[in-house]
Amino acid sequence: MEKRSILFVCLGNICRSPVAEGVFRKKAQEANILDRLIVDSAGTAAWHVGKSPDERMMAAADMRGYDLSSLRARQATADDFEKFDHILAMDTDNLYSLQDISPETGKADLRLFLNYAPNRKESDVPDPYYGKVEGFNHVIDLVEEASEGLLAKIKKELSEQNISS
Numbered sequence: 001m002e003k004r005s006i007l008f009v010c011l012g013n014i015c016r017s018p019v020a021e022g023v024f025r026k027k028a029q030e031a032n033i034l035d036r037l038i039v040d041s042a043g044t045a046a047w048h049v050g051k052s053p054d055e056r057m058m059a060a061a062d063m064r065g066y067d068l069s070s071l072r073a074r075q076a077t078a079d080d081f082e083k084f085d086h087i088l089a090m091d092t093d094n095l096y097s098l099q100d101i102s103p104e105t106g107k108a109d110l111r112l113f114l115n116y117a118p119n120r121k122e123s124d125v126p127d128p129y130y131g132k133v134e135g136f137n138h139v140i141d142l143v144e145e146a147s148e149g150l151l152a153k154i155k156k157e158l159s160e161q162n163i164s165s
């Protein structure tokens with residue numbers, strides 16, 4: 001069974017992309033497609049490699065039913081463009097950083113995650129790191145909405161795969 005692979009990327013891989021990974025995994029599990037997916041997250045910076053998600057994000061996520069405790073930060077690499085079908089950047093700065101390391105041969109479809117939340121006027125999931133607790137909840141609101149859009153796209157890809165195989 002061929003799998004679809006999805007990578008969420010922010011700056012530190014301790015706030016936005018881990019919660020995107022956790023939210024998307026849960027929605028994929030509820031849709032009964034998680035066994036057909038590879039879901040991961042990474043940061044464009046290496047500052048927090050090996051660390052758990054930020055405590056404030058873990059607490060905000062936990063309140064809404066997402067357990068991020070098993071996740072550990074890693075840095076995005078050029079290899080990720082060969083391994084993943086979809087790479088979702090949390091904001092425009094990180095999109096540019098990813099474009100900088102993207103190899104010519106990569107298969108990944110690289111885009112802003114909020115492209116999958118077309119009803120939102122903003123294009124970036126804002127960095128909550130230096131802000132207040134409300135900022136973490138706002139990140140989760142945006143991530144939940146974009147995850148629904150991405151899930152619809154992935155379900156379509158999986159059903160097209162079934163027809164062609």
Ligand code: 4NP
Pocket residue numbers: 010011012013014015016017043047127128129
């Ligand atoms: P993230 O948030 O990119 O959503 O993981 C940040 C985490 C750490 C830092 C900045 C943003 N930092 O400056 O250490």
